[in-house]
Amino acid sequence: MSQLVLPVPRTRLSPRVLHQEAVLVLLAGLGASAIYSVLSIIRKTVDTTPLNQQTTAMNTSKAEQPWLDLAFQLVEISLGLVTVALALHLLAREMQRPAHFLGFDLRKPGPDLALGALLAAVIGIPGIGLYLVARSMGLNTQIAAADLGTYWWALPVLVLAACQNAILEEVVMIGYLFTRWTQAGWSLVTVVVVSALVRGTYHLYQGFGGFVGNVVMGLLLGAVYARTRRVMPLVVAHAVLDIVAFVGYALLRDQVSWL
Numbered sequence: 001m002s003q004l005v006l007p008v009p010r011t012r013l014s015p016r017v018l019h020q021e022a023v024l025v026l027l028a029g030l031g032a033s034a035i036y037s038v039l040s041i042i043r044k045t046v047d048t049t050p051l052n053q054q055t056t057a058m059n060t061s062k063a064e065q066p067w068l069d070l071a072f073q074l075v076e077i078s079l080g081l082v083t084v085a086l087a088l089h090l091l092a093r094e095m096q097r098p099a100h101f102l103g104f105d106l107r108k109p110g111p112d113l114a115l116g117a118l119l120a121a122v123i124g125i126p127g128i129g130l131y132l133v134a135r136s137m138g139l140n141t142q143i144a145a146a147d148l149g150t151y152w153w154a155l156p157v158l159v160l161a162a163c164q165n166a167i168l169e170e171v172v173m174i175g176y177l178f179t180r181w182t183q184a185g186w187s188l189v190t191v192v193v194v195s196a197l198v199r200g201t202y203h204l205y206q207g208f209g210g211f212v213g214n215v216v217m218g219l220l221l222g223a224v225y226a227r228t229r230r231v232m233p234l235v236v237a238h239a240v241l242d243i244v245a246f247v248g249y250a251l252l253r254d255q256v257s258w259l
Helices: 015-027 030-046 066-079 082-091 098-102 109-136 154-183 188-201 208-228 232-252
Strands: 055-057 142-144
Touching: 015 030, 015 082, 015 154, 030 154, 030 188, 066 154, 082 098, 082 154, 098 154, 109 208, 109 232, 142 232, 154 188, 154 208, 154 232, 188 208, 208 232
Parallel strands: 055 142
Antiparallel strands: none
């Protein structure tokens, strides 16, 4: 990977400005999540309850009234994509079609779907094993991936949440940051490693297994992007992983004991 050069558009922005911009984009979304995750794992580790006996709840209800709960869910999903719009807007100052440049488009649906499905399998199958091992070692919480009740809209909302996660993380953590950090003079290896570490950090709220698993995922996806220059397969892979996790948990939690 150290032999690869990631082509990026020339910029008149100084490295200092590029770094400031990247930090602000991160703090507007995923970077803020990383800070909260660090505080969350500290709180969980100092708790008297062992880590593997604690539960991390995701995709929870926001209101007792179904219509209001649905409104909360849809607004949260929509606002989660603002950081993506901001990142693309900032890149648009130097290129006409930033989404096209990042490979976040529908030009290659077949190859993108195929590579995305392959990546999901490569990441997801060992990921289940890592989760179980980390829990057995007391290094991870139990993940309750979905708790939206039995409303008709619960499963569609879980799918939308999974797609939002995928778009937000891959467009920002891979497409945008790889571009900006390369323009700032970072080596490709440094870009891939730092991006993966940030990805792992904002998953620390799940436990140390979640951190390790997402760092490995970030390294793999970063290496794939460096070779393909397309974010879309990464979005597909991430969406598939989260859909399986969210929807699978909602459907099987009463039938499968280890969930």
